[in-house]
Amino acid sequence: MAITILEAMKLQTLKDFKLVAGYRGLDREIEGASILDYEYERSLSDKPIVTVFRRGDFVLSSLIYAKDDPSLILESVKGLVSDGVGALAVKNIYYDVLPDEVIEYANDMDFPIFMFDKKGSYYEDIVTEIYDKNKEKNSMSFKEAKIGILLKEDLDKSSVKNMAKDFNISFKNNL
Template sequence: MLQINEVMNLTIFRNFRLIAGKNGLNREITNVDILEYEWFNDGFEVFNKGDFIITSLFFAKDNQELIEKSFIRLIEKKISGIAIKTIFFKELPPEILKMADDNQIPLFLFSSAYMEDIIIAVNELLKSKQKYLLFEEKIYDLIDRSNSREKIASSAHEINPHFKNNVITFYLTFYDKTVSPREITNYLNRLFYKQYRGTDLSNISLVKYKEGLMIFYTFTDNEKCDNDIHLCKRILRYFDIPLDLFCTGISNSHKTFTQLDISIQESIYADKVCYIKQKKYLYYSGLDIYSYLIPLMKERSIQTQVDIMINILLEYDKKYTSSLLKTLLAYVKNNGEISKTAAELFQHPNTIRYRLQKVKDLLAPYLDEKNFYEYIFIFMNLYLLKVE
């Protein structure tokens, strides 16, 4: 589904002016339709929930009261928004604006765009959104199942039939986790309306995956390719996407049509560790000890044990309004140094020692106290690799 605020990022909507109903900008659009004289007389039966309505209000040019009548019927139909071309009305009566505000129906005025072009632009965007979802499902399928090499090659061709023999995958997620994941979709939407639409970029694909953006860069056996952050920067600069907003995980180079699943997984893991280590980018080849921890994520018995220990800590924190889990995260981040952990949490070192002893007591059945930090390092990082 598309939200109105996503559609408003398209170039054709640049000069639309929102005059009421701003609290409804997250409404979803399922279709775009035109309200003109024939549909007004036909009782509005053609309109459905989620329709975004475009109109010139031609039917009301000689009788302004018909505006209110039409709005009442459209709101009854649970339409998502209304855009009025200012041919006959430059402004709308206050009672209409209040009606839009009260019902949280975004109401826009525009003057220059053609209605048919608006419909085409939104329909293209709807199709693009469906394509994003399809490709995202392909990625889920590639990394969550055991696929044959033939199945992987088939999925690669579906994502982009023009892919070349070799691939490097970049996975980008917002460094600031408070940024809405929908921003990724907004970036992708804008790409369809840039001047490079006709340029041959068949060796590159940009695909939404979860809260991030996945970039596949493919090249032939004879081409020299520098597998580094500078390649990613060049791609993002070309697409006018600001790199500094993201953590970036970079895979090794692989064969596209037989190892795409490996390339994807490497970029995702590198991105996870990138965020854990608070870096802007990280190569899969540079994961160090994390390259040994990552395979443990697939061991069900180990993950079950991690879940049990996390739940013990969470239940204690909730019951006693404590911060044991937060303390452990800081403890590992600061390489087991109590003084640095205390400084980060604005606590006395003895408070940190008390909390760590409480953790030892609670988790005694699962941890060897002699190697407490090593166990905590492993189990907290497995927790972070899972939740990030």
């Protein structure tokens, strides 16, 4: 189970992110984070853009590949949406405002796009915090499922004891 974008917005590293498009997509789940750097640079290939991001990624970018060609932004957002990416966060190094057609497309597709300040937020910290939060949530979901089994199933003493030790290895036999 992954965290939702709405849950991620409460993380320390994302607290100052400003949602600029796709507000209806905040219930999307994000499983990890990736960095968009050069993948949409036209000069790298004569072939059409092929994206390399995973479903559920929270993609971070400064849009360096589009610093001289804003039309690349819409093209790349379309690629991210087709890949099933959860959201895009743009560090405002090259763009303080995104083109209207990008905002319109993201709103139509319920694809959240955030802007964040070039001061204070580091990609590595964001990636790590999203990873850690997902790990914590998965751990909690696993524990909740085990508690549900303990409460609802008619288990023998040995099974109960083994499951209890998963929660706390120091349980004594009399507990």
